[in-house]
Amino acid sequence: MYNPTSGKYEPGWRPTEVIPQGMWEDVVNPRTGEHSLKIHTLKLVKEWCAFSDHEFDSFIPKDRKITCNKCGQEITFVVGYHELKDGHLSIRPQKD
Numbered sequence: 001m002y003n004p005t006s007g008k009y010e011p012g013w014r015p016t017e018v019i020p021q022g023m024w025e026d027v028v029n030p031r032t033g034e035h036s037l038k039i040h041t042l043k044l045v046k047e048w049c050a051f052s053d054h055e056f057d058s059f060i061p062k063d064r065k066i067t068c069n070k071c072g073q074e075i076t077f078v079v080g081y082h083e084l085k086d087g088h089l090s091i092r093p094q095k096d
Contacts, residue, residue, distance in 0.1 A: 004031070048073045055087045 003013045027036040054068040054075070064077040066089070075089065083092045 047071070052088070054089055056084060056089060058084065058087060060084065 002008075003010045024037070028034070029036075049068060049071045053070070054073070055070050056066045056068060060066060060077050064079070065074050066077050066084075067074050069087075077084070077089075081092060083090050
């Protein structure tokens, strides 16, 4: 096993201190002072409108990718499934 005090691999060497067991136990590296548990601050990556709040142009391009004028989300327009009325996208009800 590796002995951090000598910096070598020594057969039969075992640490004398108790090695913490468990995922949420904070362990401090004696050399660097780095903690095993870290606190991360969350950041907002992207925020979209609700589906009913999207606003689109009435023009549908050939690649059928329409972009919301408010949030910039790109949606693939599916002919026969989607319906575009007054700049709002809706899903057509399925007829049985």
